[in-house]
Amino acid sequence: MKLSGASLTFAALSLASSISGSPQPGTQSLRPKFDWNRIKYVHAFGDSYSFVQGTRGHANYSFIGDSFNYSFTPQQLLTNEIIFKNTSSEGANWLEFLTGCFEGRPSQCRRQLWDFAFAGADIDASLLPRHEDFAIPLVDQVNQWIQFAASVIPHPPDETLTTWWIGINDTGDSALNATIPDFNAFWETEMTSFFKAVDPRSISDLLCLTPQQAATNHGLRTHLFLNVPPEERSPASLGDPTKAALLKTHIDEFNTILASHVVDFQNANPDTTVLTFDAHSWFNAVLDNPLEFGFTNTTGFCTCADPEGFFWFS
Numbered sequence: 001m002k003l004s005g006a007s008l009t010f011a012a013l014s015l016a017s018s019i020s021g022s023p024q025p026g027t028q029s030l031r032p033k034f035d036w037n038r039i040k041y042v043h044a045f046g047d048s049y050s051f052v053q054g055t056r057g058h059a060n061y062s063f064i065g066d067s068f069n070y071s072f073t074p075q076q077l078l079t080n081e082i083i084f085k086n087t088s089s090e091g092a093n094w095l096e097f098l099t100g101c102f103e104g105r106p107s108q109c110r111r112q113l114w115d116f117a118f119a120g121a122d123i124d125a126s127l128l129p130r131h132e133d134f135a136i137p138l139v140d141q142v143n144q145w146i147q148f149a150a151s152v153i154p155h156p157p158d159e160t161l162t163t164w165w166i167g168i169n170d171t172g173d174s175a176l177n178a179t180i181p182d183f184n185a186f187w188e189t190e191m192t193s194f195f196k197a198v199d200p201r202s203i204s205d206l207l208c209l210t211p212q213q214a215a216t217n218h219g220l221r222t223h224l225f226l227n228v229p230p231e232e233r234s235p236a237s238l239g240d241p242t243k244a245a246l247l248k249t250h251i252d253e254f255n256t257i258l259a260s261h262v263v264d265f266q267n268a269n270p271d272t273t274v275l276t277f278d279a280h281s282w283f284n285a286v287l288d289n290p291l292e293f294g295f296t297n298t299t300g301f302c303t304c305a306d307p308e309g310f311f312w313f314s
């Protein structure tokens with residue numbers, strides 16, 4: 001299911017030039033102006049595609065803490081170090097290539113990577129059981145950031161990018177879940193929970209607002225959303241055509257509903273800048289023309305020290 005470092009490198013290099021924003025005439029002045037050259041801080045939320053290993057993290061799952069060890073002091077956060085090339089692939093991941101922050105204390109990087117993504121994370125433990133009991137789902141990553149990080153790590157609006165890449169485990173974990181009668185309705189429920197963590201103002205039911213629990217209300221104003229890649233083309237799915245077909249349908253639905261919530265979020269929040277990256281199309285484009293990108297094997301994987309030519313790592 002996981003990507004090799006080589007493919008993540010590719011994704012990171014393409015990212016800066018492929019992000020699309022959605023400027024809104026008339027409201028533009030309220031939005032932080034996105035200028036990559038000015039970005040000094042990247043705050044990240046998500047799953048294994050985004051997580052980096054920290055010296056105070058759960059081994060192979062996080063930069064800092066886990067669900068049983070949820071709090072940390074400012075000092076612990078500021079002295080926590082990114083371990084070099086220790087991600088869910090054999091190499092560094094896309095956020096590390098994007099920021100150039102590969103190891104050590106994030107505060108010492110030119111572009112600081114503050115990564116709260118947790119490997120195996122779903123959106124919300126009240127909707128899908130945790131993949132691992134120690135996992136921190138996305139909504140709790142945001143709460144963790146608000147409680148223990150927001151006042152410690154700088155995030156001036158014009159210099160901060162926040163990334164959201166989630167749904168890979170949600171679609172994978174729920175693919176064969178027979179108790180979900182209507183997946184479109186289920187994805188709607190998931191998005192409601194997701195965007196409540198990003199910003200409650202995107203939610204129609206104003207009475208349910210919990211403003212103190214949203215990232216945007218704590219100053220994160222430039223949001224990059226990535227959609228779910230075609231996991232049905234990964235080695236774990238290829239052996240089971242029935243499951244792969246189901247997964248494809250679910251991922252397409254998830255991405256469609258995500259896109260509509262991103263638009264709603266943007267419209268409801270004239271003071272935020274929204275960027276999107278269509279990871280799904282990028283993966284398909286590379287998987288359709290692998291040789292062009294240096295990949296010789298897109299159907300198998302090699303969990304080995306040097307998976308040269310392999311698109312997938314596991």
Ligand SMILES: *[C@@H]1O[C@H](CO)[C@@H](O)[C@H](O)[C@H]1NC(C)=O
Nearest residue numbers: 056057064065069071072076
């Ligand atoms: C919890 O994490 C902190 C640092 O993040 C560490 O100092 C402490 O030893 C951990 N406690 C347990 C019980 O793992």
Ligand SMILES: *[C@@H]1O[C@H](CO)[C@@H](O)[C@H](O)[C@H]1NC(C)=O
Nearest residue numbers: 053058059060083085086087
């Ligand atoms: C990554 O770090 C974890 C925790 O420190 C360690 O258990 C693991 O062996 C490391 N993996 C690699 C590939 O270096």
Ligand SMILES: *[C@@H]1O[C@H](CO)[C@@H](O)[C@H](O)[C@H]1NC(C)=O
Nearest residue numbers: 058059060061086087088303
């Ligand atoms: C982390 O992953 C590495 C590589 O897959 C493995 O060798 C190591 O035992 C894992 N560490 C822990 C603590 O599970």
Ligand SMILES: *[C@@H]1O[C@H](CO)[C@@H](O)[C@H](O)[C@H]1NC(C)=O
Nearest residue numbers: 001119120131168169172173
């Ligand atoms: C979800 O996360 C786990 C890590 O806990 C990973 O091993 C697994 O492959 C992921 N599942 C999917 C469908 O990507």
Ligand SMILES: *[C@@H]1O[C@H](CO)[C@@H](O)[C@H](O)[C@H]1NC(C)=O
Nearest residue numbers: 126127128129173177179180
């Ligand atoms: C299936 O989905 C339902 C609805 O969200 C959830 O309550 C249940 O725990 C899931 N079952 C499994 C095995 O993941």
Ligand SMILES: *[C@@H]1O[C@H](CO)[C@@H](O)[C@H](O)[C@H]1NC(C)=O
Nearest residue numbers: 296297298299300301302310
């Ligand atoms: C891809 O790798 C898998 C696993 O090593 C192997 O079984 C398969 O034959 C390879 N395919 C190609 C086209 O090399």
